[in-house]
Amino acid sequence: MKNIRWEAEGINSYILEPVDGGLMPPFEPGAHVDVQLSPGLARSYSLVNDPAVRGYYEIAVHHAIDSRGGSRHIHEQWRVGEIFDISEPKNNFPMVEDASHTVMIAGGIGITPMLPMIARLERLGRSWELHYVAASPERAAYVDRLSEHDRVEIVYDGIPGGRRLDLKAICAAAPTDAHLYCCGPGGMLDAFVATNCDRPKGHAHIEYFSAETEVAAEGGYTLELAKSGRTITVEEGETMLDALLGAGIDIGFACAEGVCGTCEVKVLGGVPDHRDHFLTDEDKAANRSIMVCCSGSKTANLVLDL
Ligand code: FES
Incomplete structure (x- = not known):
């Protein structure tokens, strides 16, 4: 690992380079890699950097209070020079690149897959907008990169006088054939699903970062x-x-x-x-x-x- 950067309260970014130099395997916006933290402990992280940049991968990790070991291990143990295995990029959240308009809705660390999407859409000259909610300015990551664009709305929902994203209004304003992408905490994803944004089938895309459903451990x-x-x-x-x-x-x-x-x-x-x-x-x-x-x-x- 080449570099660690503080991005926001509880969120660090990490620059990963191949041990033997050269280029990283190509990836598409929305992709993630599985990072092997120790035997039996692996975690998935979205790739954050512009996919056109091939010399490194950037990931960002939110130190979850209730971490079962993954994010805590990274925040507490990782130092520059750390060597570990990662998987090839996998993409469960692919972007439709020729959409007439792309609407991205992100909450907290859910901003990460949106950054390579924005880079690709900018390169293609496509129409897009981003709505990003964080608890407070201190907990909003990548605001410096996002503020380069005028199609970005950032709201804070955990401060006095703050407000929530108006998902209904965002969906209602999106052109009928737009593609919408939502990534963030479970409550936000549930609210997004409840808005019934998916007018033509397959135009609303969701990525879960962590599940709130209980795993099946009843056995028998x-x-x-x-x-x-x-x-x-x-x-x-x-x-x-x-x-x-x-x-x-x-x-x-x-x-x-x-x-x-x-x-x-x-x-x-x-x-x-x-x-x-x-x-x-x-x-x-x-x-x-x-x-x-x-x-x-x-x-x-x-x-x-x-
Ligand atoms: S290990 Fe991620 S879905 Fe099972």
Whole structure:
């Protein structure tokens, strides 16, 4: 890691360079990387820099008060020169580049995926606007970069006299064929969904940073692993991922709360109890795959392609 910069209260940015020099793999706006913090501890972070800049990646990390180890580890342990593994960029929040107009709505650390989107839209000469809410000026990251643009609205909702974003008005003002992107805390995403912005299907895009849904840890079912022929019992109090790791199954995961998509496994039989924010409603209804970090089973047995 090349550099650490204070961006706002509780938010640092980190510049990551390849150990052997050269270029980073290309990425599209909205992409993230999984950062391996220690054995068994990985976290996903959006790439913040302009995708046209290939010499480094920039990520930003909010030190969550209730951190389960990821952001606390980074804020407390990382120093310049730190060496660690990251994944190739993955994109669960891709941008439609030829939209007539793009509306971005961000809350808190949810601003991060919007920055490369803005860079790309500027390069393409596309029409866009950004609405960004933070608790206070001290907790608003990247305001210096954002203030270069006149299509940015920043509001503070945690100070005396502050106000909330008027999501209904933003949605109502957006052209019918605009694409809208929302990333921020769960309450904001729920409010965005409730505004029913998605006029033509697929024009409203959401990225969850952390789930507020409880993971399934009720246990009481078995996993049949079709490839290895093994059967594993998921006990009360453990997740499916806990049970798989405990049985020595090598399975990739990062967020461990159903938002990043890393732990997706094909389902061959049984009915999953989907608890994630990654699969679409259609995907969930089809029951073809499951996020094993957070989801459970509605049937006594679940057959997985493992
Ligand atoms: S590890 Fe992120 S969705 Fe399961």
